Amino acid sequence: MTDPPAIEFAHVQYRTTGNRILLNDLSLSVQRGEILMLLGASGSGKTTTLKLINGLLQASEGQITIDGKPLQDWDLIRLRRHIGYAIQEVGLFPHYTVRDNAALVPRLENWPPQKLKARVDEVLHMVGLPPQEFAARYPNELSGGQRQRVGLARALAADPPILLMDEPFGALDPITRVALQREFKQLQQRLNKTVVFVTHDVGEALLLGDRIALMESGRLSGVFAPRDFLESSDPAVKPYVEAFRAMQQVFD
Amino acid sequence: MFNFIFSHKREVLALTGEHLWLVGVSMLLAIAIGVPLGILLTRRPRYRGVVLGGSNIVQTIPSLALFGLLLPLPWLGARADRLAILALMLYALLPIIQNTFVGITGVDPPVREAAAAMGMTSRQILWHVELPLASGVIVAGIRVATVICVGLATIAAAIGAGGLGEFIFRGLSMVDNRVILAGAVPAAIMALAADQLLGLAQRLLTRKRH
Numbered sequence: 001m002t003d004p005p006a007i008e009f010a011h012v013q014y015r016t017t018g019n020r021i022l023l024n025d026l027s028l029s030v031q032r033g034e035i036l037m038l039l040g041a042s043g044s045g046k047t048t049t050l051k052l053i054n055g056l057l058q059a060s061e062g063q064i065t066i067d068g069k070p071l072q073d074w075d076l077i078r079l080r081r082h083i084g085y086a087i088q089e090v091g092l093f094p095h096y097t098v099r100d101n102a103a104l105v106p107r108l109e110n111w112p113p114q115k116l117k118a119r120v121d122e123v124l125h126m127v128g129l130p131p132q133e134f135a136a137r138y139p140n141e142l143s144g145g146q147r148q149r150v151g152l153a154r155a156l157a158a159d160p161p162i163l164l165m166d167e168p169f170g171a172l173d174p175i176t177r178v179a180l181q182r183e184f185k186q187l188q189q190r191l192n193k194t195v196v197f198v199t200h201d202v203g204e205a206l207l208l209g210d211r212i213a214l215m216e217s218g219r220l221s222g223v224f225a226p227r228d229f230l231e232s233s234d235p236a237v238k239p240y241v242e243a244f245r246a247m248q249q250v251f252d
Numbered sequence: 253m254f255n256f257i258f259s260h261k262r263e264v265l266a267l268t269g270e271h272l273w274l275v276g277v278s279m280l281l282a283i284a285i286g287v288p289l290g291i292l293l294t295r296r297p298r299y300r301g302v303v304l305g306g307s308n309i310v311q312t313i314p315s316l317a318l319f320g321l322l323l324p325l326p327w328l329g330a331r332a333d334r335l336a337i338l339a340l341m342l343y344a345l346l347p348i349i350q351n352t353f354v355g356i357t358g359v360d361p362p363v364r365e366a367a368a369a370m371g372m373t374s375r376q377i378l379w380h381v382e383l384p385l386a387s388g389v390i391v392a393g394i395r396v397a398t399v400i401c402v403g404l405a406t407i408a409a410a411i412g413a414g415g416l417g418e419f420i421f422r423g424l425s426m427v428d429n430r431v432i433l434a435g436a437v438p439a440a441i442m443a444l445a446a447d448q449l450l451g452l453a454q455r456l457l458t459r460k461r462h
């Protein structure tokens with residue numbers, strides 16, 4: 001038997017307590033080691049999809065399976081420590097230093113101090129925040145982009161096999177963003193994690209994704225290989241491709 | 253006035269001690285009950301009306317009336333200081349419960365969500381995120397309650413519970429301002445000192461983040 005997909009959605013619906021349907025009939029699977037890009041307009045349900053994966057929200061209908069095991073059979077605490085999550089609003093602890101924020105999950109998992117320190121130094125370097133300069137600072141002593149990178153470090157620190165990343169490079173200047181995208185791509189070739197990566201940026205989706213899932217008002221419009229995405233005649237895809245091409249023409 | 257205080261040094265000290273004891277014990281009880289109740293309200297919002305409403309009503313009862321109302325209670329009514337402590341504690345509860353509730357529910361939602369998303373248990377979230385972040389607001393509630401308590405405790409003398417109110421009531425009946433002030437001045441100093449001290453604690457708890 002082949003490996004089960006790392007993440008599988010079967011006909012998932014999510015309704016709010018007020019009975020608003022935010023996601024409808026979502027079926028999707030993410031293979032182990034794959035980077036799936038979630039692309040879609042603001043309010044299309046990307047963040048909601050991520051929150052369903054780590055159990056912050058519960059599906060109203062349908063079935064979500066993680067590593068072959070139905071979500072409801074997982075111990076939620078274990079599941080969440082198995083999944084790194086870089087949150088859109090970041091949500092750093094304001095009373096923790098950068099080091100303590102980044103160390104959160106390994107500390108919950110009782111890593112020995114030596115290993116913990118080495119790992120936190122490593123991830124802080126990885127996200128471009130040298131520990132000698134940044135480790136002792138508090139979040140209110142950082143810029144928005146620096147905070148976002150601490151959020152990223154926190155998601156990576158415990159080396160989880162699955163990563164959820166909600167516009168992790170959104171608040172970064174283009175130079176830092178490209179550097180981190182490159183770093184991420186190299187890292188991925190080494191570590192082979194399963195990643196669901198939310199972005200608004202078609203260029204980023206094409207650059208980083210193994211596949212691109214396009215969402216539109218709570219539904220999945222389709223899943224494409226990056227190459228097919230640019231050629232697709234799907235009416236949902238076209239506006240994105242046109243916008244992307246228009247952008248490129250400006251530079252040509 | 254100072255002559256009077258100096259000539260009655262021993263009595264002033266003894267009554268100040270009693271006053272501190274009344275306030276101290278009732279505040280400790282109010283914290284021990286109020287903070288957990290405030291936490292409970294954040295977990296079970298449906299009790300919110302009952303608890304906050306109830307402690308609000310207590311606040312509206314005039315203090316002298318509350319002392320009187322509690323008098324018939326069995327074990328407590330037997331001793332004036334127990335009664336005074338119970339009444340003072342009831343007055344101190346509202347600001348403490350309320351500030352605990354407001355402090356915890358005021359934690360930035362993305363911070364709480366991040367804590368859950370990283371796999372913290374709800375107990376870990378309470379101890380490592382919610383309480384530390386709410387601590388400044390909780391201490392502010394304790395500060396308000398303490399200052400109220402120091403003032404109200406002077407009225408405890410009316411039911412014979414002692415404290416600096418003794419001087420005030422004695423001075424009133426003697427129509428002697430020096431005696432009134434011998435109770436009022438130390439009480440005011442105590443209130444100011446408590447205010448300053450708890451204000452300092454509050455600043456220390458919130459210094460690293462604004």
Ligand SMILES: Nc1ncnc2c1ncn2[C@@H]1O[C@H](COP(=O)(O)OP(=O)(O)OP(=O)(O)O)[C@@H](O)[C@H]1O
Nearest residue numbers: 016020022040041042043044045046047048049088
């Ligand atoms: N608790 C809620 N109650 C009601 N509606 C909600 C709630 N949370 C989100 N929504 C709505 O659900 C829809 C999807 O939200 P979601 O956060 O998943 O969008 P998104 O694709 O991540 O958007 P963005 O790119 O702006 O982050 C939005 O229309 C939003 O207004």
Ligand SMILES: [Mg+2]
Nearest residue numbers: 046047048088
């Ligand atoms: Mg979002």
